[in-house]
Amino acid sequence: MAEFVFDLEKNADKIQQFKAFMETQKQRKGALMPVLQDAQSRFGYLPKEVMEMIAEGLKVPMSEIYGVATFYSQFTFFPKGEYDISVCLGTACYVKGVESVLEALEEELGIKAGETTPDLQFSITPTRCLGACGIAPVVSVNGELHGHMSKDTVKELLDSYRCKNKQS
Amino acid sequence: MITTERDLITIENLREVRERARVKLDGRLKGVSGIAAWEGGYKLTGPFYEKQQRVVLRNCGIIDPENVEEYVALGGYSALAMLLKDWDPKRVIDEMTRSNLRGRGGAGFPTGRKWAEAYRHDVPQKYIICNADEGDPGAFMDRSVLEGDPHSVLEGMAIAGYAVGADMGFIYVRAEYPLAVERLRTAIAEAHERGLLGERILGSDFSFDIELRLGSGAFVCGEGTALMESIEGKRGMPRTKVYRTSHRGLWDCPTIINNVETFANVPVILEKGVDWFLGIGTEDSPGTKVFCIVGKVNNAGLVEVPMGTTINEIVYGIGGGAADGREVKAVQTGGPSGGCIPKSLFDTPVDFGSLARIGSIMGSGGMVVMDDTDCMVDIARFFLDFTVDESCGKCVPCREGTKRMLELLEKITKGKGEEGDLEALSELGEVITSTSLCGLGQTAATPVISTLHYFRSEYEAHVRDKKCPAHSCKELLEYFITEKCIGCTKCARVCPSACISGKVKERHVIDASRCVKCGACQAACPTGAIIKQ
Incomplete structure (x- = not known):
């Protein structure tokens, strides 16, 4: 870390x-x-x-x-990334396979859940139910919800935020 | 007198404001698809809503939650006005007691009794708390009410304040619900502006204010006394229950703590009358309950039905059965405190008593549907993992006991279970249930005990045969290439551990000893020749 x-x-x-x-x-x-x-x-x-x-x-x-x-789990002692990715670990997301989404995120970013990338761009925060079970599995990036995630859409999601950064 | 739109609302002019607002609302909703006029108000249309009876959610999806006038247009704040004008607090409490409204947070404690207890104590300061720390995974009933109809909660709280003699209320809402927080802020500000909160509400002598407090991601804070500790600015650890909170709660003052859905019920009960309310639901549990039906189900979403509706009706009638053409195996109710109900018991009516009798609980209303690919042992492990993480650590049975249970379950799902493990699980569960300090610990073992009871054969398959019947526990399954294989080599190329061998156009073979069970081959196979067994 x-x-x-x-x-x-x-x-x-x-x-x-x-x-x-x-x-x-x-x-x-x-x-x-x-x-x-x-x-x-x-x-x-x-x-x-x-x-x-x-x-x-x-x-x-x-x-x-x-x-x-x-x-309280929302207080942290190291910075969150510019894009804080909350991964919902609620029951509905679990039965719909959020584990593999989390694994793909960890692999793609090279950090573990609860950590921040050294360039402070991304952090992964495992979260209890985000209350969007209808579109499980769900992740939210800075509060913006992304439903029906799968391990194959992870890279696409990250790229869309990486692009935003390059543009600004 | 010419009145402008942003005038104060008072008991005298409420009717006039309502009539004016109603004309506007009617105009706005005219021709909007999916909403139809019904019983003097409106309702949502469509097959998903036809079989529901929306009392708590009566306004959700219909009114604009950021415009108090639309709430008023459909009868909002008329119950509060009526009480302030003609009722004394005692009468409010008697009526609430008669309504037998049971706490919708999960435990089902009679609301009227709670209020009567706080009313009895004659002290200068009392508090009302709305528990909006909806932490059960797989549940979002409260979020929907807060986002869709925040004023119904504010009105319910003000009524409670008037009844027990409190002038201050708190809404403790989880920080994971940013939109709900925003809508509440707007609603509170607007209520202040129109004289519906603060000093001299609706022009009466009654003053009541509401402050918003945010949670910070601790599940245990949904427990009443832990929540109070948290509002006081401390670690959210449950108190030893020497006193009821309606006697000594927040800062040691008599405190009413009710759930969002309970408060949302209050105005409509008083407005339409207790007898109307008693006509809905069952004798033991009158009214409706909002459920959140999610998981492997066709129509996921919020469902409000009268108490006593069968699980069958909810899962199949409204939810449309299992998704992807699979078989429903069980539903899990009540989150980490509840149990798994097998399909054979789906004709059970949903009310507080019936669910308790079959070893689950009503809980706050989460209903997660599981199909035949969900392993019940793994689901129990999932919940224990949750409880271990969220146990506050204050009392030993919960802190240490849940951890031991989790270790046993992990051992079993990894295929290392031994004879005696299941007995040890039952025994631990019994001890934790009977000796923990708060509701979290007392119910922590329920997911395990209920699955052990109804799905014991699945546990036994894990322990004795080292097999997972649902093919879900990764370490217990083997990938196998059947004769459907056409030898296209796709699987061999995607395999990260290079454990698939075979010649082109010949059946391939997986070397199970080197397989990491990632499932990549199965996803790559064009003919569906690779199976889990």
Whole structure:
């Protein structure tokens, strides 16, 4: 697994916005979850530096933050790729053969489920039911659903996102 | 007085707003295919919908969920207005108790009793929670209601708030449902703008607000007390149940926690009357239930039928039987907490009691259809894999026991099962069921126990003969080339481990000792000569 370093300088703007958001949440009961969720979506993951800011901002011990962050599967400690591919592992997708789709993705990207490619382009996130069982097996890329997947359509799907990147 | 469209809605002008909105809705829906006027409202048409009775889903697919006026046009918020005007809270609770509406989240606890308990406690702060952490794999009933008719849930929650004396509600929704979250945000904002939420609702003295909280991908948070821990900003681990949550729940205050579908039922029950509701479904479980029929079935989708409808009717009558011309073998109800029901029991009516008697549960309404290519041992393993992953780790039986069960199942599906393994599975299941702290652990063994009961021969085939009758367990099957082979060499060329040999135009042979069972040869064969056995 590649090492990812959090660049404080590059993220200065985001950090400022995040701190402002945290300020608005301080008085709210049970603020830790919404704050962590905001950090996760803003930075794409929870860098240690950011968790330290939360500890200071909300006056919650670092150990507690770490405890909460490790409990929920949507919090991660390394960045997600630009395209986060959620693979649905629900029952309907399972009986319709999502396993082979996941294997094909892993092979094509050279990473395991739960990891990010070193160029930060793609990550694979195994997900519990996406609730789109009618079109199983399903993967979603940054929230965009792709139904009736098979191991043969995986490359095509990835290529369509690779193309997008080249164009922009 | 000239009223503009975005005026506050009050008890007095609700009727006028509704009539105006109805004219607009009628205009918009005129000539729209698939929607027809019905009983003073609308319904979806087509063979898939004909056999359904849509109560909870009455507005889904018909109204624009991002326009509160369309909800109002079909009678929305009239129940709330009626209560605020003429009913005292006690009467609301008595009526809900009489309706015998049972919790649609799966356990079927009577809603009225829950409300009555919270009502009894005289404290300054109480809460209402809507449990929208729909985590069962293969189920999306709640998502559809939240996306298609969010105001029915908001109205149901406000009614609950009025009944028990709470002024604050939370909707805890899974983050995996981005569209539902967005629709809820819109609905809450719009309700605020029109005076349907917040201070002095509908111009009355009653104030009630709703806040949206997002889950973060922990299945166990669908358990009531774990969900409350999560809202409080902690690890979502279930509490030891010293008190009922309707006595001491969120931040130790009396809290009503109901499922999305339950709340969506509330306004329509009060609007149309309890007697109307009692006329639907069975005596023990009145009303309808939304099911999500998926898997190897022809017409997958959401199905709402009266309680007491048989599984046959749902799977064949509405679902159209197995897809791809295969045979239905079983349905799995209730997600990781439920069991597999064999085809021989498909004449069982679907209600809380009947499903429990045959070793499954109603659950939230997931119904996954399996055909003859699905191995029941592997399905049990799949669910155990799920529970092991999602067990929060607080209590020992669930944390350690499910892991041991999974190990045994993995061993069996890999063809390494031994005499005594099945007995060990049953015994472990019994202990975990009777000693776990929360519903997740108490039901974790159900998929195994039910398949062991109904499909024991499949387990025995795995253990004794090292065969998988459904040809699904990879390590137990062998690829074999039959005499249909024309010797085209395609299979030999695609084989990644080069274990297929044979001359051109002669029958090929697979060397089973080197075969990795990838299935590439079978896919490549033009004559269907390669079989699994």
